[in-house]
Amino acid sequence: MTKFSVNDRPVEYRMDPETPLLWALRDASNLTGTKYGCGTGDCGACTVDIDGEAIRSCLVTIAECEGRFVTTIEGLSRDRSHPVQQSWVAEQVPQCGFCQSGMIMTAAALLRKNSNPSDAEIDAAMTGICRCGTYPRMREAIRRAGR
Numbered sequence: 341m342t343k344f345s346v347n348d349r350p351v352e353y354r355m356d357p358e359t360p361l362l363w364a365l366r367d368a369s370n371l372t373g374t375k376y377g378c379g380t381g382d383c384g385a386c387t388v389d390i391d392g393e394a395i396r397s398c399l400v401t402i403a404e405c406e407g408r409f410v411t412t413i414e415g416l417s418r419d420r421s422h423p424v425q426q427s428w429v430a431e432q433v434p435q436c437g438f439c440q441s442g443m444i445m446t447a448a449a450l451l452r453k454n455s456n457p458s459d460a461e462i463d464a465a466m467t468g469i470c471r472c473g474t475y476p477r478m479r480e481a482i483r484r485a486g487r
């Protein structure tokens with residue numbers, strides 16, 4: 341049994357400890373805002389926050405999460421939209437939308453560390469693969485959320 345926190349709630353998964361976090365979140369916790377895109381760490385659609393870092397949940401086993409604090413898009417904000425979610429709407433970032441929860445989690449982690457990132461810092465952080473090419477709008481949304 342693997343125990344850790346997801347969205348500020350304790351969870352216990354009775355699954356193979358080598359199960360990727362992505363599948364525990366989606367299949368056992370029904371937190372389907374975390375998306376499966378590639379399963380190889382390239383696309384970023386599965387990004388969640390683990391102890392303050394943006395992490396690709398397809399690459400982390402539940403055993404590696406023991407005792408840690410995981411936040412998904414569902415837990416990013418409690419009572420109203422997170423500033424990054426608000427700026428994503430204001431800048432109309434999503435196109436197909438599939439990878440956007442991962443992109444938002446990545447942007448929120450970036451802004452927690454640096455509220456005024458440069459374009460180069462934004463580009464370095466937003467390393468997922470948005471096939472729609474929404475990166476210019478992501479940049480604007482991140483700048484807006486940081487203000």
Ligand code: FES
Pocket residue numbers: 375376377378379380381382383384385386387396397398399
């Ligand atoms: Fe994890 Fe693509 S599904 S990076």
